[in-house]
Amino acid sequence: MEGSFRDRASAGLALAEGLAGYAWRPEVVVLGLVRGGMPVAAAVAARLGVALDVLVIRKLGVPWAPEVAFGALGPGGVAVRNDDVAARLEQPDIERVLAREEAELARREERYRAGRPPLTLRGKVAVLVDDGLATGATARAAVAVARALDAARVVLAVPVGSARALSALTPLVDELVCPVRPEPFGAVSQFYDDFHQVTDGEVAAALRSGDVHPPGTV
Incomplete structure (x- = not known):
C-alpha cells in the first residue's frame, strides 16, 4: 500500500x-x-x-500531552470544549493554551482568507x-x-x-x-x-x- x-x-x-x-x-x-x-x-x-x-x-492540547485535546477553536469565535479533559487542568494552563491558539487561529484566518467573507x-x-x-x-x-x-x-x-x-x-x-x-x-x-x-x-x-x-x- x-x-x-x-x-x-x-x-x-x-x-x-x-x-x-x-x-x-x-x-x-x-x-x-x-x-x-x-x-x-x-x-x-x-x-x-x-x-x-x-x-x-486549532486543537486545544493539554500542555504536557498536546495530542490530547481539551477542546478546539474555529472561525467566527466558535469554541468546543471536552469538559472531561478540561476538568483535569488548572485554569492558568487553559488560559495559556487558549491565548496561544487564538493568536495562531487569527493569524491563519487573516493570511488565508485575505479579504474573503467570513465562513458560514x-x-x-x-x-x-x-x-x-x-x-x-x-x-x-x-x-x-x-x-x-x-x-x-x-x-x-x-x-x-x-x-x-x-x-x-x-x-x-x-x-x-x-x-x-x-x-x-x-x-x-x-x-x-x-x-x-x-x-x-x-x-x-x-x-x-x-x-x-x-x-x-x-
Missing part, C-alpha cells in the same frame, strides 16, 4: 470519485483542513465543480477534507466546529485512514468517505510519494484556484 498516491492532488482526484453524488450542487462546499488538506480539497472541489473554502482548526455553513453540505486520518483528533475538532456553524450535513472525506480513527468518527458525521483503509496503518506519509509540508502560500494559491468555481460560493 505504500505510495498509494503520487501527491495530495492525485489523492484528491481519487477521493472525488467517492463524492460524485455531490457534484455541481450549489449547497455543497468543500473545506480543506489546513494545511495538508488544502491541496486535496482543491482537487476535490475542481473535479466536483463546487465551492472551495478553508477551515482553520448554515444550510450547507460541508465536506471536510484532510490528507489522511491517523488519530482523528483534528478531524473530530473540525466536525464539532462544522456542527457549531450550523452545517446542514457534515461529510468527512480523506484519501486514507486508520481503522480505529474511522470507526471513532463514523458516528459523528452524516457520511464518511475513505477509499484506502490499510491495516496496520503506520503514518499518513507512507501512502504518498510526495508528502512535503504544505506552506501558507500553497494554501492561499489553492483558495485562489477555487474562486473560479461558479456554484455554491460561500
Whole structure:
C-alpha cells in the first residue's frame, strides 16, 4: 500500500470519485483542513465543480500531552470544549493554551482568507477534507466546529485512514468517505510519494484556484 498516491492532488482526484453524488450542487462546499488538506480539497472541489473554502482548526492540547485535546477553536469565535479533559487542568494552563491558539487561529484566518467573507455553513453540505486520518483528533475538532456553524450535513472525506480513527468518527458525521483503509496503518506519509509540508502560500494559491468555481460560493 505504500505510495498509494503520487501527491495530495492525485489523492484528491481519487477521493472525488467517492463524492460524485455531490457534484455541481450549489449547497455543497468543500473545506480543506489546513494545511495538508488544502491541496486535496482543491482537487476535490475542481473535479466536483463546487465551492472551495478553508477551515482553520486549532486543537486545544493539554500542555504536557498536546495530542490530547481539551477542546478546539474555529472561525467566527466558535469554541468546543471536552469538559472531561478540561476538568483535569488548572485554569492558568487553559488560559495559556487558549491565548496561544487564538493568536495562531487569527493569524491563519487573516493570511488565508485575505479579504474573503467570513465562513458560514448554515444550510450547507460541508465536506471536510484532510490528507489522511491517523488519530482523528483534528478531524473530530473540525466536525464539532462544522456542527457549531450550523452545517446542514457534515461529510468527512480523506484519501486514507486508520481503522480505529474511522470507526471513532463514523458516528459523528452524516457520511464518511475513505477509499484506502490499510491495516496496520503506520503514518499518513507512507501512502504518498510526495508528502512535503504544505506552506501558507500553497494554501492561499489553492483558495485562489477555487474562486473560479461558479456554484455554491460561500
